[in-house]
Amino acid sequence: MAEMTYRDAINLALKEEMRRDPSVVVLGEDVALYEGSFKVTRGLLSEFGEERVKDTPISENTIIGVAVGAAMGGLRPVAELMTVNFALLAMDQIVNHMAKIHYMFGGQATVPMTIRMPGGGGSQLGAQHSQSLETFFMHCPGMRVLYPATPADAKGLLKSAIRDNNPVIFLEHELLYNSKGEVPEDSEFLVPIGKAAVKRPGEQVTIVAYARMTVLALQAAEELAKEGISCEVVDLRSLAPLDDDTIMASVKKTGRAVVVEECWRTCGLGAEIASRIFENCFDLLQAPVRRVSGLDVPMPYSRKIEKLCIPQAETIVQAVKDVVNGHY
Amino acid sequence: METKLRMVLPDQELLRLYEQMFLSREFEEHCAEQYTKGNITGFLHLYSGQEAVAVGATAGLHKEDYILSAYREHAQAIVRGADPKRVMAELFGKATGLCKGKGGSMHLFDPSLNFMGGYAIVGGQFPISVGLAFSAKYRNEDRITACFFGDGAVNQGTFHESLNWAQLWELPVLFICENNFYGIGTEVHRSSALASIHRRTCGYDIPSEKVDGMDVIAVYKAVKYAAEKVRETGRPYFIEATTYRFRGHSMSDPGKYRSAAEHELWKSRDPLPSFAKRLLEEGIATRQTLDAVEARCKAKVEEAVTFAEESPWPEDSEVYSDIYV
Numbered sequence: 001m002a003e004m005t006y007r008d009a010i011n012l013a014l015k016e017e018m019r020r021d022p023s024v025v026v027l028g029e030d031v032a033l034y035e036g037s038f039k040v041t042r043g044l045l046s047e048f049g050e051e052r053v054k055d056t057p058i059s060e061n062t063i064i065g066v067a068v069g070a071a072m073g074g075l076r077p078v079a080e081l082m083t084v085n086f087a088l089l090a091m092d093q094i095v096n097h098m099a100k101i102h103y104m105f106g107g108q109a110t111v112p113m114t115i116r117m118p119g120g121g122g123s124q125l126g127a128q129h130s131q132s133l134e135t136f137f138m139h140c141p142g143m144r145v146l147y148p149a150t151p152a153d154a155k156g157l158l159k160s161a162i163r164d165n166n167p168v169i170f171l172e173h174e175l176l177y178n179s180k181g182e183v184p185e186d187s188e189f190l191v192p193i194g195k196a197a198v199k200r201p202g203e204q205v206t207i208v209a210y211a212r213m214t215v216l217a218l219q220a221a222e223e224l225a226k227e228g229i230s231c232e233v234v235d236l237r238s239l240a241p242l243d244d245d246t247i248m249a250s251v252k253k254t255g256r257a258v259v260v261e262e263c264w265r266t267c268g269l270g271a272e273i274a275s276r277i278f279e280n281c282f283d284l285l286q287a288p289v290r291r292v293s294g295l296d297v298p299m300p301y302s303r304k305i306e307k308l309c310i311p312q313a314e315t316i317v318q319a320v321k322d323v324v325n326g327h328y
Numbered sequence: 329m330e331t332k333l334r335m336v337l338p339d340q341e342l343l344r345l346y347e348q349m350f351l352s353r354e355f356e357e358h359c360a361e362q363y364t365k366g367n368i369t370g371f372l373h374l375y376s377g378q379e380a381v382a383v384g385a386t387a388g389l390h391k392e393d394y395i396l397s398a399y400r401e402h403a404q405a406i407v408r409g410a411d412p413k414r415v416m417a418e419l420f421g422k423a424t425g426l427c428k429g430k431g432g433s434m435h436l437f438d439p440s441l442n443f444m445g446g447y448a449i450v451g452g453q454f455p456i457s458v459g460l461a462f463s464a465k466y467r468n469e470d471r472i473t474a475c476f477f478g479d480g481a482v483n484q485g486t487f488h489e490s491l492n493w494a495q496l497w498e499l500p501v502l503f504i505c506e507n508n509f510y511g512i513g514t515e516v517h518r519s520s521a522l523a524s525i526h527r528r529t530c531g532y533d534i535p536s537e538k539v540d541g542m543d544v545i546a547v548y549k550a551v552k553y554a555a556e557k558v559r560e561t562g563r564p565y566f567i568e569a570t571t572y573r574f575r576g577h578s579m580s581d582p583g584k585y586r587s588a589a590e591h592e593l594w595k596s597r598d599p600l601p602s603f604a605k606r607l608l609e610e611g612i613a614t615r616q617t618l619d620a621v622e623a624r625c626k627a628k629v630e631e632a633v634t635f636a637e638e639s640p641w642p643e644d645s646e647v648y649s650d651i652y653v
């Protein structure tokens with residue numbers, strides 16, 4: 001184990017997979033010479049050369065389409081979109097092409113590619129650069145959606161994504177890049193796709209979260225423990241497929257659930273998870289499932305009001321107390 | 329003065345071009361009939377009138393070359409070698425179809441023929457073509473990528489992004505625009521500021537050429553030359569083939585936006601009879617030879633329809649297969 005940042009763990013995963021498999025190529029805006037706008041691709045160009053680490057024009061839809069074609073031709077491209085917000089320019093290639101080609105061609109084509117995208121809010125970047133679009137991707141069958149919370153999961157999940165024969169959306173939270181954690185140095189360390197992790201065991205309330213929301217949920221659980229409320233934190237890690245088994249096993253044990261999502265509340269992943277909990281655990285629930293969500297507003301710039309739009313540890317604490325105390 | 333056919337290709341090859349054009353036309357006309365009968369449903373975009381483009385172009389390519397197209401692609405798949413039986417079965421939605429009945433008319437695909445798909449979002453195949461060309465170059469494969477598209481696709485962002493990209497990365501892509509002058513009901517000059525499509529590549533310094541898409545030999549020669557250029561330079565090339573569809577955009581389009589006079593003018597240039605006439609005049613075929621070719625094509629398409637009719641539907645379980653690998 002070695003302590004490293006979320007950024008360096010992702011960087012290490014890229015390097016390990018590129019060393020292991022010459023069909024892995026990295027492409028995106030400013031990923032080579034500039035080493036990535038978040039410096040995630042640092043050192044790649046110098047180690048692997050310009051044949052494998054490719055700067056692209058600012059043409060997001062075509063970045064993804066080129067990766068789709070390259071994957072169909074036998075490569076394992078890892079495309080970086082500078083931020084998740086720009087994925088909206090590429091939704092045609094993501095949804096209409098990448099996610100459907102295997103199916104609509106009767107299983108005769110495979111698209112083994114990964115799209116890396118930093119996302120999330122909280123850096124005062126305004127309405128167009130602060131979005132949490134994870135639900136957009138979850139809605140579409142034909143692709144995996146991963147969103148790690150810790151450096152170790154970031155490394156292990158990205159390696160699994162690159163090795164997977166399906167298209168994978170790999171989201172990275174911008175505010176986690178500098179977070180640190182212990183990361184296995186084993187180059188065969190993989191985190192399985194589709195498996196959530198219980199990051200903190202507990203008895204009274206299940207908090208379902210992902211990415212930066214998991215970090216906040218763990219802080220909230222720590223606070224709540226001081227007040228005698230025992231929370232179990234389930235970190236989804238994979239948003240598609242969702243690990244229903246782990247979620248339901250936890251809720252069946254605790255009888256209460258709070259789902260935390262950074263995305264907009266309406267039709268968000270919290271609604272989906274709450275619905276699945278009601279469908280599977282209704283008889284065992286001691287309280288309605290509660291959602292803690294991003295507000296249904298375009299993100300404002302001002303620090304004072306931006307904070308209101310994103311779940312905070314305190315809002316999670318309050319939601320858990322409400323569920324435990326029957327205030328709903 | 330037209331080039332003598334024998335100076336271009338041997339007799340057998342010339343006859344093969346005629347057979348492929350006739351087979352394509354026959355296939356499409358049977359599709360129309362089966363659509364009317366309700367055996368083919370959904371969208372159906374027929375290629376009748378444009379045969380010289382698919383046939384001439386495919387003959388100018390190597391078997392290893394990738395071909396991608398849009399949603400008017402039955403002929404491209406069949407000319408490439410796809411079994412008409414399995415193409416018809418796909419249109420019927422049967423389990424024996426080229427894509428197990430999951431793709432339909434607009435999504436034919438056969439990797440064994442390097443036919444890399446029909447795509448139904450206008451311009452969607454541009455970036456994918458560039459990506460396939462990149463993978464071929466990266467893997468040192470001796471193949472180019474031929475990307476077919478219509479005149480309507482040239483105003484999509486992906487057109488410009490992909491032309492720029494192919495030239496920037498020095499990728500072997502041959503762009504082939506089938507200009508039939510109408511994007512559904514909108515004529516080229518009503519959608520493109522520069523209606524002379526092949527001139528639009530100057531912004532990317534990609535060499536381009538305009539060719540008569542009603543003349544199979546002209547298309548063949550242009551594509552063969554262009555494909556060699558792409559192979560030799562490793563860079564893109566662009567061909568605009570002017571042509572005409574004899575039917576509406578799809579089966580639901582009566583085509584009222586085109587005048588009868590215009591239609592008649594293009595009909596008089598139908599690539600099949602005009603090529604047949606040249607074959608006869610230059611003594612390459614007799615009427616009996618052509619009759620035999622035509623009879624063979626008709627039998628093949630009738631066999632395809634019977635095969636499609638008799639084929640089983642997909643199992644219900646197919647709904648959930650092939651979503652993930």
